[in-house]
Amino acid sequence: MSVQAVTGTSDVTAILPRRGGFAGSLSDLLWRRPGLLLFVMLAPPLLWLGVVYIGSLIALLAQSFFSIDEFSGLISRELTLKTYGDLFQPANLDIIIRTVTMAAMVTLASAVVAFPIAYYAARYARGKWKALFYLGVMLPLWSSYLVKVYAWKLILAKEGILTWLFAKLHLSWLLDSWLSLPVVGGNSLSVSFTGTFIVFVYVWLPFMILPIQAALERVPGNLVEASSDLGASPGQTFRNVLFPLALPGIVAGSIFTFSLTLGDYIIPQIIGTSRLFIGQAVYAQQGTAGNIPLAAAFTVVPIVIMGFYLWGAKRMGAFDAL
Amino acid sequence: MADPFLSIQNVKKSFGNVAVVKDFNLDVGAGEFVSFLGPSGCGKTTMLRIVAGFEEPSAGKVMIGGKDVTGLKPNQRNIGMVFQAYALFPNLTVAQNIGFGLKVAGMPKAEAQARIAEMLNIIKLPDFGDRYPYQLSGGQQQRIALARALAPKPKLLLLDEPLSALDAKVRISLREEIRSIQKKLGITTIFVTHDQEEALSMSDRIVVMNEGRADQTGTPFEIYNRPSTKFVANFVGTLNVLEGTVSDATTGTVKINAEEIGLKGKLNGSKSGDTLSLALRPEAISLGRRPGNDANLTGQIADVHFLGSVIRVRVGVGQNFVSLDTFNNSSTPPPAVGEKTEISFSSGDVLVLH
Numbered sequence: 001m002s003v004q005a006v007t008g009t010s011d012v013t014a015i016l017p018r019r020g021g022f023a024g025s026l027s028d029l030l031w032r033r034p035g036l037l038l039f040v041m042l043a044p045p046l047l048w049l050g051v052v053y054i055g056s057l058i059a060l061l062a063q064s065f066f067s068i069d070e071f072s073g074l075i076s077r078e079l080t081l082k083t084y085g086d087l088f089q090p091a092n093l094d095i096i097i098r099t100v101t102m103a104a105m106v107t108l109a110s111a112v113v114a115f116p117i118a119y120y121a122a123r124y125a126r127g128k129w130k131a132l133f134y135l136g137v138m139l140p141l142w143s144s145y146l147v148k149v150y151a152w153k154l155i156l157a158k159e160g161i162l163t164w165l166f167a168k169l170h171l172s173w174l175l176d177s178w179l180s181l182p183v184v185g186g187n188s189l190s191v192s193f194t195g196t197f198i199v200f201v202y203v204w205l206p207f208m209i210l211p212i213q214a215a216l217e218r219v220p221g222n223l224v225e226a227s228s229d230l231g232a233s234p235g236q237t238f239r240n241v242l243f244p245l246a247l248p249g250i251v252a253g254s255i256f257t258f259s260l261t262l263g264d265y266i267i268p269q270i271i272g273t274s275r276l277f278i279g280q281a282v283y284a285q286q287g288t289a290g291n292i293p294l295a296a297a298f299t300v301v302p303i304v305i306m307g308f309y310l311w312g313a314k315r316m317g318a319f320d321a322l
Numbered sequence: 323m324a325d326p327f328l329s330i331q332n333v334k335k336s337f338g339n340v341a342v343v344k345d346f347n348l349d350v351g352a353g354e355f356v357s358f359l360g361p362s363g364c365g366k367t368t369m370l371r372i373v374a375g376f377e378e379p380s381a382g383k384v385m386i387g388g389k390d391v392t393g394l395k396p397n398q399r400n401i402g403m404v405f406q407a408y409a410l411f412p413n414l415t416v417a418q419n420i421g422f423g424l425k426v427a428g429m430p431k432a433e434a435q436a437r438i439a440e441m442l443n444i445i446k447l448p449d450f451g452d453r454y455p456y457q458l459s460g461g462q463q464q465r466i467a468l469a470r471a472l473a474p475k476p477k478l479l480l481l482d483e484p485l486s487a488l489d490a491k492v493r494i495s496l497r498e499e500i501r502s503i504q505k506k507l508g509i510t511t512i513f514v515t516h517d518q519e520e521a522l523s524m525s526d527r528i529v530v531m532n533e534g535r536a537d538q539t540g541t542p543f544e545i546y547n548r549p550s551t552k553f554v555a556n557f558v559g560t561l562n563v564l565e566g567t568v569s570d571a572t573t574g575t576v577k578i579n580a581e582e583i584g585l586k587g588k589l590n591g592s593k594s595g596d597t598l599s600l601a602l603r604p605e606a607i608s609l610g611r612r613p614g615n616d617a618n619l620t621g622q623i624a625d626v627h628f629l630g631s632v633i634r635v636r637v638g639v640g641q642n643f644v645s646l647d648t649f650n651n652s653s654t655p656p657p658a659v660g661e662k663t664e665i666s667f668s669s670g671d672v673l674v675l676h
């Protein structure tokens with residue numbers, strides 16, 4: 001070590017010369033105060049979430065406590081429960097029940113269809129099969145939602161490929177007798193609740209498969225072996241080991257499928273009967289009818305239902321394994 | 323064996339065209355503790371999984387209690403298995419884990435509770451029933467796994483390197499605990515390990531595996547003192563190998579460097595001029611001449627390791643090195659490096675490896 005360097009004066013206080021300019025002092029400031037950097041990085045998304053998102057949600061909630069004057073069509077800004085009274089009229093209650101039932105059925109069916117696919121992908125698919133799985137699940141998400149829904153309209157139409165397929169398999173009687181059932185039936189699949197249901201399940205399926213697959217991926221293979229070694233049949237292993245450990249994934253997926261179905265207004269518009277779903281009711285109320293308070297009250301319904309849903313899932317212990 | 327409890331007969335297993343187990347045979351008596359010992363990748367786990375039913379053998383059969391179980395699924399075999407990575411159910415408490423096998427067998431609740439309490443006592447964790455696996459140390463988790471495997475009273479206990487993920491102290495105490503529980507219950511056990519000390523200290527018999535074959539099966543004493551193959555001799559314990567040439571097959575004289583020793587009756591079939599590997603355990607070699615040691619060689623001290631009660635000395639003999647152990651003696655300082663010395667041993671202790 002040279003003596004000069006030790007005894008030297010100001011020129012050795014820093015290893016590198018200080019960077020000048022605004023950028024330099026800003027970078028020094030952020031370096032010395034990491035909290036500030038975090039704040040700068042988090043402020044825009046927090047502002048977005050806090051003001052734009054939560055704020056508009058609160059505005060929406062507030063709107064639902066206003067009411068509309070039937071004669072003038074003007075909104076009266078006095079707090080009242082009148083709009084909620086309207087919401088629980090039989091016609092509107094029908095819409096809510098129909099939507100929630102549909103969302104529940106779609107969620108259940110998605111879980112049943114998704115589980116084996118997710119299970120295969122998590123336990124058996126390796127290498128290129130795994131890549132193919134991700135591609136197969138994600139690919140439909142990359143194409144336009146509207147295109148997919150219209151494609152399904154053609155598939156399900158009376159002259160569509162499905163009717164043709166049933167005829168080829170000599171199963172037309174099956175399709176016809178299904179369509180002649182009340183509620184789920186109709187003139188053709190494309191104008192029945194069955195059609196709406198099929199398309200919902202198709203469109204939301206990836207949102208169910210991926211969380212279940214992620215949950216199953218984290219279940220070590222030797223747990224299944226340990227269970228079988230302890231005498232459990234495959235069914236018992238499923239009920240006692242796989243299902244409980246996949247439950248957080250199923251719940252995560254069902255949050256997607258359930259809430260997406262509750263809020264969607266395009267699919268039931270294009271495929272299904274003329275009877276409305278919540279999304280369509282909101283669309284109609286805030287558009288043609290100009291009844292913003294009732295539209296707001298309708299949108300509060302899915303929020304409340306999802307709140308209860310998550311609360312119930314938590315009580316069932318769905319998040320314990322997280 | 324007259325009436326083996328577990329009998330593995332001509333078992334072979336290939337994955338694709340890679341033969342992992344090649345013609346494995348073994349009879350295990352009821353209540354016996356047998357270890358599979360071998361280096362990593364020699365097929366121990368695969369053989370154990372065939373016994374458990376997780377793998378189907380490509381050929382051969384597995385008999386338990388006189389019954390062919392080769393085609394049975396794991397859940398039909400009544401075998402308890404302990405995995406290297408514990409494999410406890412993370413969503414269940416300790417008590418529920420131990421009771422898993424009882425629950426799926428449909429045992430009444432009260433009876434199951436009693437059995438769980440009994441198992442918790444056996445593994446000396448009586449108050450741990452309500453905890454979750456993630457709240458326990460590795461050693462505790464492995465004891466729970468053992469209790470879970472034993473709770474349904476299996477006929478056979480399989481352990482696949484159950485101690486290898488634990489630290490040294492826990493490993494040794496758990497080793498003793500497993501053995502004492504096994505003895506108390508009298509359960510037939512197969513224990514897989516790559517740790518020779520573990521196998522030697524715990525087992526009734528050891529199967530030394532090498533590349534998918536059982537190289538030698540015997541008691542720890544036999545395996546250590548009379549290894550039948552070069553592989554076994556090398557794998558189990560520390561071994562000194564001296565290269566020698568048979569100078570006279572009829573008198574049994576073998577030449578090592580310039581010196582000759584007599585190995586009468588040990589050369590089985592070697593001819594004069596053959597080269598041999600002579601193996602000796604460190605404890606069979608003495609520094610200096612000793613009464614009773616009929617073979618002497620000269621060498622030079624290459625290394626001295628003072629280990630406390632024992633001093634391990636490395637001696638160069640020609641181009642070979644041998645390690646030997648002497649006991650510490652407070653009045654005699656250890657030999658110095660570079661010193662010329664003589665070593666001696668009894669020709670009876672020499673293992674001739676072919």
Ligand SMILES: Nc1ncnc2c1ncn2[C@@H]1O[C@H](COP(=O)(O)OP(=O)(O)O)[C@@H](O)[C@H]1O
Pocket residue numbers: 337342360361362363364365366367368369
């Ligand atoms: N399912 C499998 N597929 C292909 N190869 C395997 C499989 N299981 C084990 N092997 C191979 O078999 C050999 C022996 O494995 P294993 O029985 O686990 O050895 P050990 O337990 O003695 O370390 C290894 O080379 C391993 O790669």
Ligand SMILES: [Mg+2]
Pocket residue numbers: 363366367368483
């Ligand atoms: Mg192994």
